[in-house]
Amino acid sequence: MNVEQRVRQLVEEKIADREDLFIVDIKMHLNGTLMILIDSDNGIAIEDCAMVSRTVGFFLEEENVIEQAYNLEVSSPGIDYPLGMKRQYEKNIGRTISVQMVDEVNKKREGKLLDVQEEGILLEENIKEKGKKAIVQESFIAFDHITETKVLISFK
Structure with a gap:
């Protein structure tokens, strides 16, 4: 299982009880930035991003999924981000x-x-x-x- 697959699994587990939240995209960039984009049918709140960030960050460290230094960014897709789903x-x-x-x-x-x-x-x-x-x-x-x-x- 690669990093993106494991992160998707972690995020899906965390938001399973929130039917309004969904994953838009997960990418591990070559510069060491792990980007997670989540959205909501009712608008995303900063608390939602923080919740996902804390959970994913904890498990990635605990399981040592990413061996090199990385930055974790959790946000909603900006208005300029294309619709895909x-x-x-x-x-x-x-x-x-x-x-x-x-x-x-x-x-x-x-x-x-x-x-x-x-x-x-x-x-x-x-x-x-x-x-x-x-x-x-x-x-x-x-x-x-x-x-x-x-x-x-x-x-x-």
């Missing part, structure tokens, strides 16, 4: 997102996330054509046609 998409229904597409024709699309389904998302887009008024169109985008999705922040 269906659960993250569901959490952001109603928000404006930017979707980077696989194909070359519609490389990037933006709109309001209306729904998340098993195979993809439903996006409400404003389609603009030269010389015409913009029309609102609902589009289904399959997950396998998406390379990256980010939530867009409006400061209006």
Whole structure:
């Protein structure tokens, strides 16, 4: 079992009684930083990150999982971190997102996330054509046609 697998196991055990918490990503970087990203359906609290950090840190030291010096970082994914899990998409229904597409024709699309389904998302887009008024169109985008999705922040 490698470091990331053991850490995932430790975090899953710690948050098992909290249905709202979930793991987004776990990475051991070459510079010695172990990064754990957790999120919540209801928004993440600093106490949640601290709880995971204490637990993982204790067991990593106790079991001597990482032999070299390391830094442990536990946080929520920032707003600029791409959505990767269906659960993250569901959490952001109603928000404006930017979707980077696989194909070359519609490389990037933006709109309001209306729904998340098993195979993809439903996006409400404003389609603009030269010389015409913009029309609102609902589009289904399959997950396998998406390379990256980010939530867009409006400061209006």
